[in-house]
Amino acid sequence: MGRSSWLRRVGAGALAAGVSLLAWNAARQLGPPSITASLTVAGAALADPAAALQAVRQLADEDAQAQPAAARPMPTPQPTPALAAQSQVAEQAAASEPQPAASEEPVPEPTVQPQPRPANAGQIVTEHYEQGEGGLYIPCGAGTIKNCTSLSAAQVAQAASAGLPFSIEPGSSEPQVLIMHTHTTETYELEEKDWYAPNFTCRSTDLSVNMAAVGEEIAAQLNAAGIVTLHDTTLHDYPSYNGSYERSNETVRAYLEQYPSIRVVLDVHRDAIEPASGQRVSAVAEIDGRTAAQVMIICGADNGGNLPNFRQNLAFAAAWENAMESRYPGLTRPVLFDYRYYNQDLTTGSLLIEIGSHGNTLEQARYSGQLVGQALAALLSGQ
Structure with missing residues (x-):
């Protein structure tokens, strides 16, 4: 069968699916600020069906290589206010199409199959860090x-x-908070255990298991409290780790220019605590009968004029630390106030927060994201 004949048999349905996949992959790679670019990719595909199908095959192959075996479906990104009208039009169009009958049986949640422990497994140790006293x-x-x-x-x-x-x-209908990730691909263990596989890099481009999943939990709590929060999931550290902070700086500046109402910028990370060779720490706290990953705020101090407004950031850090620890005793580690930069000159509400370590589980980190978001929402609402 000739190639042109085969393409005609594919039909409009397959072409539409291919275009959707192209747009989705482009949006994933380019991030929310570049969704327009993803639509451009889709338009180009419509103009050349053969190229579209070839690109679909290539993207599918690349995606299979990039995703971990235990990867789950990527969560639907929250549209920014500028794209709300486009989303509404798409929803109306979808609503006009015939819908399949709902299944009577609930769809089960995806589960993670326990992994066999390799002979050369590393050790995960559980720690709880107390607040400090005296000295520093x-x-x-x-x-x-x-x-x-x-x-x-x-x-x-x-x-x-x-x-x-x-x-x-x-x-207010105006965005007040921006959540982003300089090291978006940082991730966690997917099951609770006292060992880790030596080949586990603690990195993933899958937004459902890396820092984007934790940031989404924080954003959900703030939005539920009426504090409009934007969540950027750009992979600033992929494919290159070097230059991550330069790229995230550009992202934050673009948001601040588009939304001057933003007062708070949170760079959400995961720590990597290794007390001894071959060990990884799971920093935990028991909160309301559940295990949460301990969190730590990092606030930079001025070093030669790079953070002239560091005192304002420190005041914010102290207030947020108190809000979290007073509501959820044991959740936080002491605020680290040091000569760090982390783009904290961009607003007087710029902080970095570490959610757990690479020995913690994703479930523990997501739970902490909820607690962190609730405490911050209460603080910003004056409660």
């Missing part, structure tokens, strides 16, 4: 700040007690 540690309500700078304890305490340096408008 400065109280901030229910939590503490670990001062790793040359500033005196009195200077840090004064800055930390200043209160929020910005105001949030719950109920």
Whole structure:
């Protein structure tokens, strides 16, 4: 059978599926700010069906190589306000199509099959980190700040007690918070165990198991509280890890330019605690009968003029630390106040937060994302 004849037999349905896959893959690679580019890719596919089908095969092959064996379906990204009208049109069009009858049997949740322990497995150790006392540690309500700078304890305490340096408008239709990930591909164990496979890199491009899944939990809590929150899932550390912060800087600047109402920018990460050679730590806390991954805020200090407004960020960090620890005792590790940068000059509400470590499970990290988001929503709402 000739190629042109075969293409005609494929039909409109297969072509539509191929176009959808192209758009979806383009959006995944380019991230939310470039969804328009993904639609351009789809349009090009319609103009050349043969090229579309060939691209579909290539993307499917690449996707199979990039995704882990235990990967789950990618969650539907939340549209930004600028794309809400497009989403509504798409939903109306879909609603006009005949819908299949609902299944009487509920669809079971995907499960992770237990892995056999390899002979050369590494060790995962469970730890719970307490708040610090004396020396480097400065109280901030229910939590503490670990001062790793040359500033005196009195200077840090004064800055930390200043209160929020910005105001949030719950109920406003304008975005107030941006959640993003400089190291989006950081991920966790998918099952709770005391060992890890040596070939597990703790990285994944699958948005349902990496930092995007945790960021989505935080965003959901804030949006539910009426604080409009945008969640960017751009893979800033893929395919190249080097230059991640430069790329995330560009992303944040683009959001701030488009949405000047944004007051808070949270860079959500996963820690990698290794106390000894061959060990990985699972940092945990028991909260309301469930195991949560412990969290740690990192706030940078000025170093030669790179963070002129660091005191405002520190005040925010202290208030958020207290909000989390007072509501969920044991959830937080002390705030790390050090000479770090992390693009925290972009707003006076810019912080980095580590959710667990590479020994924690995804379930523990997602639960912590819920708790972190609830405490932040209460803080920003003045509760």
